[in-house]
Amino acid sequence: MRICDLGEQELLRRLQHFCPTDLIGDDAALMAVSPNHRLVVTADTMVDGVHFSWGIANPDLWTMTPTEAGWRVAAANLSDIAAMGARPLGITVSLSLPPNSLWADIEAFYRGMVACLTPFHTPIVGGDVCRSSVLTVAIAAFGEVLPDQAIQRHQAQPGDAILVTGYHGSSRAGLALLLHPDETTDLTESDRQSLIQAHQRPHPRLDVIHQLRQLEGNMGQSFRVAGMDSSDGLADAVLQICRASQVGATVDRTTIPIAPVLQRWRSPQDALNWALYGGEDFELVLTCEMAIAQAIIQHIGPPATIIGHITAQPDVVLIDPNQPSWCGRLSLAQGFQHF
Amino acid sequence: MRICDLGEQELLRRLQHFCPTDLIGDDAALMAVSPNHRLVVTADTMVDGVHFSWGIANPDLWTMTPTEAGWRVAAANLSDIAAMGARPLGITVSLSLPPNSLWADIEAFYRGMVACLTPFHTPIVGGDVCRSSVLTVAIAAFGEVLPDQAIQRHQAQPGDAILVTGYHGSSRAGLALLLHPDETTDLTESDRQSLIQAHQRPHPRLDVIHQLRQLEGNMGQSFRVAGMDSSDGLADAVLQICRASQVGATVDRTTIPIAPVLQRWRSPQDALNWALYGGEDFELVLTCEMAIAQAIIQHIGPPATIIGHITAQPDVVLIDPNQPSWCGRLSLAQGFQHF
Numbered sequence: 086m087r088i089c090d091l092g093e094q095e096l097l098r099r100l101q102h103f104c105p106t107d108l109i110g111d112d113a114a115l116m117a118v119s120p121n122h123r124l125v126v127t128a129d130t131m132v133d134g135v136h137f138s139w140g141i142a143n144p145d146l147w148t149m150t151p152t153e154a155g156w157r158v159a160a161a162n163l164s165d166i167a168a169m170g171a172r173p174l175g176i177t178v179s180l181s182l183p184p185n186s187l188w189a190d191i192e193a194f195y196r197g198m199v200a201c202l203t204p205f206h207t208p209i210v211g212g213d214v215c216r217s218s219v220l221t222v223a224i225a226a227f228g229e230v231l232p233d234q235a236i237q238r239h240q241a242q243p244g245d246a247i248l249v250t251g252y253h254g255s256s257r258a259g260l261a262l263l264l265h266p267d268e269t270t271d272l273t274e275s276d277r278q279s280l281i282q283a284h285q286r287p288h289p290r291l292d293v294i295h296q297l298r299q300l301e302g303n304m305g306q307s308f309r310v311a312g313m314d315s316s317d318g319l320a321d322a323v324l325q326i327c328r329a330s331q332v333g334a335t336v337d338r339t340t341i342p343i344a345p346v347l348q349r350w351r352s353p354q355d356a357l358n359w360a361l362y363g364g365e366d367f368e369l370v371l372t373c374e375m376a377i378a379q380a381i382i383q384h385i386g387p388p389a390t391i392i393g394h395i396t397a398q399p400d401v402v403l404i405d406p407n408q409p410s411w412c413g414r415l416s417l418a419q420g421f422q423h424f
Numbered sequence: 425m426r427i428c429d430l431g432e433q434e435l436l437r438r439l440q441h442f443c444p445t446d447l448i449g450d451d452a453a454l455m456a457v458s459p460n461h462r463l464v465v466t467a468d469t470m471v472d473g474v475h476f477s478w479g480i481a482n483p484d485l486w487t488m489t490p491t492e493a494g495w496r497v498a499a500a501n502l503s504d505i506a507a508m509g510a511r512p513l514g515i516t517v518s519l520s521l522p523p524n525s526l527w528a529d530i531e532a533f534y535r536g537m538v539a540c541l542t543p544f545h546t547p548i549v550g551g552d553v554c555r556s557s558v559l560t561v562a563i564a565a566f567g568e569v570l571p572d573q574a575i576q577r578h579q580a581q582p583g584d585a586i587l588v589t590g591y592h593g594s595s596r597a598g599l600a601l602l603l604h605p606d607e608t609t610d611l612t613e614s615d616r617q618s619l620i621q622a623h624q625r626p627h628p629r630l631d632v633i634h635q636l637r638q639l640e641g642n643m644g645q646s647f648r649v650a651g652m653d654s655s656d657g658l659a660d661a662v663l664q665i666c667r668a669s670q671v672g673a674t675v676d677r678t679t680i681p682i683a684p685v686l687q688r689w690r691s692p693q694d695a696l697n698w699a700l701y702g703g704e705d706f707e708l709v710l711t712c713e714m715a716i717a718q719a720i721i722q723h724i725g726p727p728a729t730i731i732g733h734i735t736a737q738p739d740v741v742l743i744d745p746n747q748p749s750w751c752g753r754l755s756l757a758q759g760f761q762h763f
Contacts (some may be wrong), residue, residue: 088530089523096553099527103534105547108514114549116514118568119461126549128516128564132556174455175447177467179562184428188438191427195442208444210453210465213562214435217471223518223552223562225467229457 110329111237112168112313115230123235125228127165131158133220149263151190153285154222155197161316162226163205163289164367168314170236170294171228175210176202178224181217194222205291233307234298236371238329240311243397246378247326247334250293250369250389252283252344253319254356257363259284276346283344287367290314293385300384312371320361320415322370323393324401333400336393336415339407344388361415449668450576451507451652454569462574464567466504470497472559488602490529492624493561494536500655501565502544502628503706507653509575509633510567514549515541517563520556533561544630572646573637575710577668579650584734585717586673589632589708591622591683591727592658593695596702598623615685622683626706629653632724639723651710659700659754661709662732663740672739675732675754678746683727700754 088096101109108114113127130136131154149157159176166173178198180191198209207226259280262270270277301307311330315322319341327334343356351359372395373381382389403413427435440448447453452466469475470493488496498515505512517537519530537548546565598619601609609616640646650669654661658680666673682695690698711734712720721728742752 086527088525108549128518130518179469186427188425210447219558225564
């Protein structure tokens with residue numbers, strides 16, 4: 086049996102048999118270190134030609150420079166830390182390099198990582214370098230969180246509001262512009278750049294976690310928040326939360342925040358598809374009691390929005406108040422598969 | 425400037441500019457999490473064809489099965505945690521896999537890791553899988569230690585005894601047997617297997633850390649211990665400790681513990697070379713006050729041995745009490761270079 090016959094989901098399912106079941110299923114593992122602290126750990130690998138088109142071979146095909154690749158890998162890992170409600174402590178970086186790699190590219194990659202990490206006071210604390218025929222970057226990131234402030238997928242409850250912290254679809258739109266640079270659009274250069282930046286320089290929403298802590302302080306109480314990040318798409322996030330919590334959801338498609346520039350550029354259907362399935366927006370998708378969700382939205386400010394609510398029945402449906410007879414169903418099938 | 429022009433040491437030196445200087449230079453990074461806890465983090469990458477000869481292509485060339493490769497990568501990471509005096513908390517495993525990899529090999533690899541980790545109650549807490557043309561395994565391991573029990577390289581002091589926790593050279597001897605299976609030797613099958621096992625199934629010396637804690641309890645005091653593991657060779661370990669502590673060392677070559685089977689098989693000079701430069705024995709090389717070192721040796725038992733002492737002058741010399749006029753000098757030059 087080869088890995089490509091198994092498929093990614095089945096491979097992951099089999100590998101998870103080697104992990105304690107209480108540690109897996111979230112954006113990062115959550116481990117008790119001392120009674121009052123939880124360690125949060127996540128790992129990510131990026132392979133040249135799979136996750137980014139970088140490498141000495143084809144600079145013409147780069148959809149992002151080494152600096153941008155560095156930023157993105159750091160952002161993806163910090164986003165996983167944010168998705169757990171945690172404070173980042175550091176990352177390790179292990180590089181597998183073809184011997185003819187250019188130092189200038191490696192340095193630019195590190196500069197990109199550091200540029201993303203520095204605002205969050207997160208150091209690169211070590212790693213490893215070795216020789217390989219394929220440029221591969223393996224990152225582990227770790228953070229800490231108080232036990233009752235950890236955000237996990239399995240704690241959504243019927244009646245919870247579902248909120249998202251920002252625009253969806255922009256990253257996918259930016260990728261489309263990078264992949265088809267010669268396609269004519271009505272976009273201004275500044276519009277184009279805003280979408281490309283959403284793809285190349287996503288911002289991990291650790292600021293939202295900081296604001297949640299502020300809000301808890303203001304309200305004099307802590308509150309239950311479930312959720313994850315939308316790195317694999319907004320639809321995927323809602324579905325994963327529902328599956329982990331054994332609940333369903335109703336999402337109002339007219340409320341999903343989509344950047345005005347994307348709304349102007351593409352048809353409503355295209356924009357919605359990218360918002361739901363495009364992935365890599367690195368926003369947070371959170372569920373909590375409606376009153377808390379409203380307070381969070383108000384504290385964070387637009388474009389953070391409540392997009393629906395959790396239901397007891399297990400279906401995950403998309404509705405449109407303007408077309409009461411229309412009903413869609415979110416599906417994982419459109420997600421990216423590695424094998 | 426290409427990486428192969430820089431060389432591994434210069435590449436590492438340049439990459440370290442991106443890390444806080446107080447976090448690097450040991451087997452693992454040591455980070456303050458709370459006032460009474462330090463988080464220890466290390467990362468390692470193994471590439472098929474570089475670190476192990478595993479892969480679908482050439483099973484005939486395997487010097488270790490996937491199970492043994494899994495054991496070794498887990499052992500190497502646990503050894504780094506032990507080298508910091510820490511207790512392991514967990515590891516993450518990121519796999520980059522050619523799509524035609526066999527599930528049976530991946531499963532065997534995980535079984536090997538789990539077999540090594542389980543006696544130390546260390547879970548696999550997550551990771552990542554993705555597609556690549558080269559099988560690559562990136563591990564991050566983390567542990568915890570009390571601030572005054574951390575073992576670091578830079579704390580050796582003149583007058584300290586240098587002790588090693590076990591035999592050196594056996595792993596290199598085992599590799600030689602694996603690489604030249606048809607070479608005639610006088611070894612019995614059981615002798616051969618003991619050396620091959622030293623290479624394929626090294627034991628991380630977390631037991632020594634446990635015994636140090638016991639000894640501190642017995643003595644009613646904690647004590648300063650500097651050191652690291654001997655994964656890159658015993659000579660490398662002594663040299664690294666001396667460099668980090670800005671001291672020198674005198675090592676008595678007649679005291680270096682070498683397995684009797686290796687002493688019988690090879691000439692004294694060959695055996696000593698493998699003991700000093702062979703690497704991958706994954707023992708600990710520690711320095712501390714002589715009286716403490718003697719207590720540790722007695723507590724651990726043979727073949728743990730005091731092999732020399734730290735000196736104020738910076739030379740790292742090898743002596744032989746049987747040949748007072750002879751004097752050698754340890755050198756990093758014989759170490760393995762990745763680029």
